[in-house]
Amino acid sequence: MNKYLSELIGTCVLVFMGCGTAMLVGCDAAAGGGYILTALAFGLSVVAMAYCVGNISGGHFNAAVTLAMLIRGKIDTKDAVMYWIFQVIGAFVGTILLAVIFSAGNVTDMTGGFGSNGLAGVNGSAVAGLIVEIVLTFIFLMTIQGVTSEKFNHGSFGGLIIGLTLAFVHILGIGLTGTSVNPSRSIAPAVVAAITGNTAPIASLWVFIVGPLVGAALAAVVYPILEQN
Secondary structure: OHHHHHHHHHHHHHHHHHHHHHHHHOOOOOOOHHHHHHHHHHHHHHHHHHHHOHHHHOOOOOHHHHHHHHHOOOOOHHHHHHHHHHHHHHHHHHHHHHHHHHHHOOOOOOOOOOOOOOOHHHOOOHHHHHHHHHHHHHHHHHHHHHHHOOOOOOHHHHHHHHHHHHHHHHHHHOOOOOOOOOHHHHHHHHHHHHHOOOOHHHHOOOHHHHHHHHHHHHHHHHHHHHHHO
């Protein structure tokens, strides 16, 4: 149970800090500083949690990462399912905390949807959104596999590299889709936004579930091939 709770805590912190920063500073292209702050918030959340509870669970905090590890045989089906469940619960806890804080403090949500993902940056194109999410998740998961490879020793810097890579993919992705690369992170804000009256994010939610999972699956197939050669 400790590893499941670790996934809950890690995902909660990721959503609370990442989506919370986006809500506070906004992600307007005219104010690019918001992009950088949000990207760093997501990336540094992973760094912090990787060295905190990551040692207990492996530090997935992301349904796409869990899928890749399942395909690679590094986690069994039971644990994968439990990770997915607890990741989503953690994301809801983080989103609900943000909803309470922003409501009680009368703070304006600059994203309009609890930091949820959307297709506005690609003019509503689901195809473009899918491509963005597949490619960014592929990059992220290739990095994770390289850093955690038993064949190569990256010492204790793995969590830092993975967190910085998450920030890296956010820099491009925020302006296009808000950057998901993580179905767990996308589900809760979209659902809470819908409950509070903004149904736009949930209409395109499938893109941010399918895209990251496809990107992760591709990375899980490609990386072992490259590693063997």
